[in-house]
Amino acid sequence: MAALRKLLSSVLLAVLLISETNAIPSSAPYSHATHHRRTVGRRALKLEHYNPPSTFETFGEGLVQAATFAPGGLDTEARTYAATKLKVDYNTVEFRSGFTRDKARHGYVRQKINGIPVANAVANVAYMDNKVVTFGSSFVKPSCNIDKIADPKPTVDLKDVLSKIEEQLEGKYNNQPISLQYLARPDGSVALVHAVQIQNEQVNSWYEAFVDAHSGELLSATDFTYQASYRVLPIQKQDLRGGLELLVDPHDPIASPNGWHLLRGVATTTTSGNNAIALKASQTNLTSQSADGLIFDYPYDTSQEPATTINIDAARTNAFYIANRVHDLAYRYGFTESAFNYQVEGDFSKGGKGGDRVYISVQDSTGVDNANFAVGPDGLSGTARVYIWDKTTPKRDGSLDNAILVHELTHGITSRLTGGGTASCLQSLESRGLGEGWSDALAEWTEQKDGVVRDYVLGDYVLNNTAGIRNKPYSVSKDVNPLTYANVADDFEVHTTGEIWANTLHNIYAKLVEKHGWSSTAMTNPDGSEGNIVYLHIFIDALSLQPCNPTFVQARDAWIQADFNRYGGANKCLLWKGFADKGLGVQAGNYVNDFSVPNDCA
Template identity: 50%
Template sequence: MSLSSLAVFLGLLSYSAAARTLKATTRTPSTQTFFPPNSFQTFEGGVDHPLSRRDDASLADSATAYVQAQLQVNSSAVTFKSGYASDIVQYAYVKQQHNNIPFVNSVANVAFKDGKVVSFGHSFSKPTSIASSTPSISIDAAVAAAEKALNGKYNNIPATLEYLVNSDNTASLVHVVQIRNKQNRVWVEAFVDAHSGQLLSTIDLVADAVYRVLPIYKEDLTDGFETLTDPQDLTASPLGWHNDGTTSFTNTTGNNVVAFYNELESATTNQSAPGLVFNYTQDPDLEPAQGMNINASVTNVFYIINTIHDVSYRYGFTETAFNFQQTNIQSGGIAGDPVLAFVQLDEGFDNSAFSTPPDGQSGEMALLLWDQTIPMRDSGLENDIVTHENTHGITNRMTGGGTGRCLQIAESGGLGEGWSDSMADWMEQTGPTIVDFYLGTYVDGGVPVRSRPYSTNSTINPYTYSSLLDSDEVHGLGEVWANMLHNVLAALVGAHGFSETARTDPSGTEGNVVFLHLFIDALALQPCQPDFLQARDAIIQADQNRYAGANKCVLWTAFASRGLGFKAFDYTDDFTVPSGC
């Protein structure tokens, strides 16, 4: 495949990061959604915007004014979608619209620091024709058409009316409805032409107290269970882990996650003793559903997802940044969306998945059994798999402003896989020597689910930017990005040391603290459907925003060591760094 043809392929292939699986699958449907080409700029210390001199300018007004000025469109063509402020940067998300109807796939994001624009991305388009804004068919007719075409059922989430830019640069008016088929693990947003009734495309939303658990830094049960007392972080979870703002629970239900067996939402695990004691001993000689193994797994999954909630909250994945909570303690975001974790889900073998609908709807984690060994093995007892899946929810929510639509093309989906592997890698590093990381060794009987470990040693892992030419599947693309991030983490830790309290204290200056700040900050900066170059640039701009560019050369050197250097372009390696480094 040539460079140019690969670029087209990576730009047009739709693969949902909103619904991501651990391994490649052949699930249907395969209907593609077109995404217009995007652009992304970073401005280091920042540039002025049209309302810079107005002290009373709101985030919405500043963002829409900047988009109008940059893209030379009038105010009727843009609408503010959402925005929030972190501890250092304000993020705004703007949509293209026509006759007050927003576009599905034409969006912009603007980041401000100290009153200046520090980054700008957009995928606005100029359609050659736009369909009438008055639908010809009803929502009911659109639902019926989508259900028939996708062999599923409408899930009663209110439908919306939006425009969809097509690959021929026309814009269709569409009814947007969510269709599910739980048996086949299908959950999509369907775009039905509001005039013809034809299904045009879809966005896949599925990525293919006292607790006896596997601590987050351990990979799987071969590292040994421990009994942890009150592991919750009350800064991130002030209600604790067993209260959703209205009710206190004595089972694996809380504000951040509800974990249960199979598809039985009532089959949560109850405390084994009064006082929120969840002490269930897992027996590796029994099948996953025998003895106390179900309860041990559900407890572990409940603990891991809550821990990831608390860690990511500390670093910026909060209510305003579109996180997953039943009750939003701080203002901002949409509540009512804790993660629902299906443990030992009886829908096949040898995989796991996370589904990320828009903010306000629960993300769903599906953890399947693996049948490569006797007895079978439970992915709920492999912490790196649970962390991997949960991170899909973080990256899908934070990229593009909480829609779950912005990691859909193949290269963006590959980045999503890489971030998920990288978060698991970060969680399991325990000291200043960043060790090689193997994902998924337990469930597959000692064989990692990735082709190579992530390593700073190019003999052990030779992947570089040009390795994208060797894969057209998101997990293969993700291995390239995850290995780059492994090298970035090692470089930062080498420069600044390692914090053993990074999971609960984000105020340190150590390299692993810096890494996770940049990881989270960059997600909100990058454009919808980012590529590798844009994801790299977002991380470097995130360092400028938070650390005044103190790590610029460390970051460039790490990326350049894997071919993503200053002049990298079109999947051709470059190992150079900017002048001054």
């Protein structure tokens, strides 16, 4: 027993970080960022979700490696740095994933105890020119009481309790690999769990369940589905009041070199391709070309209900177009094969797992007045379900509201880029709120038609209400939208929280466009210096830098570092002033506003 205790002691992992003089540490973690309970399913099952507190540091120009440092590949370097930084055994750090984009390299690792990975203990390190520029960690420090670490040998066979877990989560095991992992618990203990995916395609639920390997109880679950639970519905970018247009060859030849209608080397003539498939009810219920030459020309009859044949075809065509357009846009700004994007084939030999195009189910029968997106980790397809809205006569179709689709698809971008493709690193209440904010912000970005930054109201068309479905319009005017960081504490709900972050980003966007101007070709040409281009580069870059389950403060720090990485800090003071104006100044934390900026920005 003494020998066992000595062995276990050697793998207890410390989370205390080495202090560097040029580090800018985020504020101490707080409860909403680590621990919450949520109700899932029709049976109102109450699930506990715990994320070990995360730390995050940015290092500006970067930390020069020790003289003994010898590059050995991202796998080795990320493990070595994390082990050294956290003062743990190299063999207790496991490489999870990584990629290189532009000059930056991103490595994601996770903690192991007794040779078993810890599901909710991860770290990420980013390099620029072999210098470390960011480090985030949610590695856990188990209690000094060794008995709080569960025995590594299971005593409950998952197959004996799987039916119970399926019933609890109202789904079925989806045949994805089952693994044995440790799970850090709020009381400082570490449970041994079977990790198994439970899915229900009919209602679009998808969980990775963590089942105690000694008791058989369901302890927690990662929720891969993002529910756009707005007051009535999400926003649209353009709606039918603007009229449909026949666009010719809209694919981006860089992002989709084989077009949108080539699947495993075979040309398609339906709303199905390498990046996405738009369907109704089943994979065989697609829209076919209306004329030879891949012409999908289906007008929408606003006098008829959405479920008429021609309107269904218009819905599938628009959903297919938007999904591909978002794929191409995000690709241009860094959401590529190696960075865990959604595509089917070999991802053109550029990395990634492939086999995971996006499914869009239009006029989905499982809901109304809503939309959602089950993200899926790299290698497994994400599924968006878009519903009919019944607040008008005739009813209106969410698949013809572009911002609904952009909002949902953005969940796939943010969830995969945060944490290295696992889709499990936006699970805390605060980080899910950030996710809703990013989704609104990208939808708004795609809607901009010039350099004038106007107030932005969501959902006025389908809701048929000029006030829209948010509490306040997104605005640079504090009279119109006075929300600040401190308001997070007022009503901690993911969509309400998302409004605060989205309004903060609305103001950052306005400042960048005011300073750098606006580009009309930003969606297809990310090489310009205009403000909307700079904004989206920082937006996307920061997602890969931030830690698992980030807080507002950590997301802010990732933006500051992303600007330094790409633009040498040219926008540092602009960003700091923009964040500080919304209460996210240098000393912000624990939902207490701070309006200060660094001394060199005062």
